[in-house]
Amino acid sequence: MTKIGLEIHCQLTNLESKLFCSCKANYREFKINENICPICMGLPGSLPRLNQEAVKKATIIAMALNCTTPDKIAFFRKNYFYPDLPKNFQITQLNIYGDTSIGGTGSVTIDNKKIRITRIQLEEDPGRLIYEGSSSKNLITLVDYNRAGTPLVEIVTEPDFESPKQVREFLNILSDLLENIGVSDPSLDGAMRADANVSIEGGKKVEIKNIGSFHDLEKAVHFEITRQESLHSRDIQIIQETRHWDDKRKITVSSRSKEEDLDYRYFLEGDIPWIIIDPEIQKELKSKMPESIISKKERYISKFNIPPQVADVLSSDKFYSDLFEESHTNDNAKEIANIITTDLMGLVDTREKREESKITATHLRDLSDSIQSGKISRNSAKNALYEIVKTGKDLSQVISKLDLGNVSDESELSEIIQEVISEEPQAVKEAKSNSQTINYLVGKVMQKTKGKADPKLTLDLLKKQIE
Numbered sequence: 001m002t003k004i005g006l007e008i009h010c011q012l013t014n015l016e017s018k019l020f021c022s023c024k025a026n027y028r029e030f031k032i033n034e035n036i037c038p039i040c041m042g043l044p045g046s047l048p049r050l051n052q053e054a055v056k057k058a059t060i061i062a063m064a065l066n067c068t069t070p071d072k073i074a075f076f077r078k079n080y081f082y083p084d085l086p087k088n089f090q091i092t093q094l095n096i097y098g099d100t101s102i103g104g105t106g107s108v109t110i111d112n113k114k115i116r117i118t119r120i121q122l123e124e125d126p127g128r129l130i131y132e133g134s135s136s137k138n139l140i141t142l143v144d145y146n147r148a149g150t151p152l153v154e155i156v157t158e159p160d161f162e163s164p165k166q167v168r169e170f171l172n173i174l175s176d177l178l179e180n181i182g183v184s185d186p187s188l189d190g191a192m193r194a195d196a197n198v199s200i201e202g203g204k205k206v207e208i209k210n211i212g213s214f215h216d217l218e219k220a221v222h223f224e225i226t227r228q229e230s231l232h233s234r235d236i237q238i239i240q241e242t243r244h245w246d247d248k249r250k251i252t253v254s255s256r257s258k259e260e261d262l263d264y265r266y267f268l269e270g271d272i273p274w275i276i277i278d279p280e281i282q283k284e285l286k287s288k289m290p291e292s293i294i295s296k297k298e299r300y301i302s303k304f305n306i307p308p309q310v311a312d313v314l315s316s317d318k319f320y321s322d323l324f325e326e327s328h329t330n331d332n333a334k335e336i337a338n339i340i341t342t343d344l345m346g347l348v349d350t351r352e353k354r355e356e357s358k359i360t361a362t363h364l365r366d367l368s369d370s371i372q373s374g375k376i377s378r379n380s381a382k383n384a385l386y387e388i389v390k391t392g393k394d395l396s397q398v399i400s401k402l403d404l405g406n407v408s409d410e411s412e413l414s415e416i417i418q419e420v421i422s423e424e425p426q427a428v429k430e431a432k433s434n435s436q437t438i439n440y441l442v443g444k445v446m447q448k449t450k451g452k453a454d455p456k457l458t459l460d461l462l463k464k465q466i467e
């Protein structure tokens with residue numbers, strides 16, 4: 001049986017500062033090597049100071065993944081030389097004197113399949129290497145240290161996945177979960193990365209690193225399974241090694257023999273004492289944990305009678321579920337869920353569009369009220385929404401600017417209905433005995449009013465006039 005395990009790195013992007021200094025955690029807004037200080041550059045004599053908020057956020061992740069949370073944590077130095085690591089060691093965690101990393105064993109169940117979590121650790125992200133030209137033939141490599149020291153959480157799973165598809169589904173759910181609990185924005189470039197280890201039946205464990213996106217991870221795992229199976233079928237031994245994903249050629253290539261923990265000469269970080277986690281703080285964090293995506297989805301279905309597919313989309317995306325939570329009441333919940341998932345989603349389908357979008361909970365409430373009271377049609381609401389997202393204007397302003405209001409003046413509507421009646425004598429005859437045909441006539445009135453006739457009033461008037 002194929003076994004796949006993951007090491008997922010998630011940046012705590014919602015923090016103000018780096019893990020051990022006061023440089024900004026949001027390194028993305030800086031010019032190269034401008035977001036650095038003696039601590040994150042590892043200059044001699046500098047001392048790390050632990051970001052307490054990072055400890056809290058990492059604890060929340062551990063709790064959300066049902067991991068144990070120790071009352072005492074320790075940091076270790078992982079020694080290795082690489083240009084993106086200015087100190088020549090990374091401050092990370094290790095469970096060698098008992099469980100001293102931020103999260104112990106836990107599990108997540110997805111579609112009845114239990115994925116065990118081995119541990120969760122809090123560590124610093126290294127800097128970033130920038131290659132001039134392609135990575136295989138580059139002549140110049142530049143280093144940007146802005147990212148060095150950014151708070152990073154590593155989530156290690158047991159090899160419980162059996163297919164690339166399972167891996168992909170888990171990562172999608174995990175990234176929704178991390179966004180939902182407010183610790184990370186997975187849509188930011190590089191905020192979530194993952195390495196995988198793959199072994200086929202009777203083979204050795206092969207680690208795949210350097211995978212740029214979750215989409216590529218699925219491909220890399222798929223490639224690696226095929227490669228190992230092909231070797232196995234020809235009786236060629238599979239060696240335990242680390243392989244890199246070559247993004248251009250879409251294959252994995254051997255990079256070095258795998259380092260063992262011993263090679264890293266781990267030892268306790270002497271500049272940071274053992275940290276006692278106050279049980280009261282743990283209790284407080286637990287009590288403030290946001291509702292899980294699963295229970296949110298169940299609540300939407302049972303309380304508001306929202307269809308499961310709609311509830312699924314709505315609950316798993318924080319942007320939409322926050323808007324929904326702020327705007328809905330018992331009476332309009334279904335209508336608002338409908339507006340968000342059918343119309344709004346198409347208008348704000350990228351990060352940039354969401355940031356630029358001017359939509360608020362009040363807009364959604366006004367829109368659903370206006371639809372329910374027959375002031376505007378669903379079709380007009382769609383047009384209004386487009387204008388609102390763009391300009392942020394009040395719905396009433398948008399309705400008058402675009403002339404979207406329903407025709408609800410009886411005499412005006414009666415005239416239009418008379419026109420339709422004279423143009424459609426056959427349908428009028430049929431409509432007297434067939435209720436389906438009357439809908440056809442309503443449709444004709446809608447066409448003439450460009451969808452702005454109040455549907456209920458139109459139906460009432462039509463019934464009266466054809467009798």
Ligand SMILES: [Zn+2]
Nearest residue numbers: 021023037040
């Ligand atoms: Zn710094």
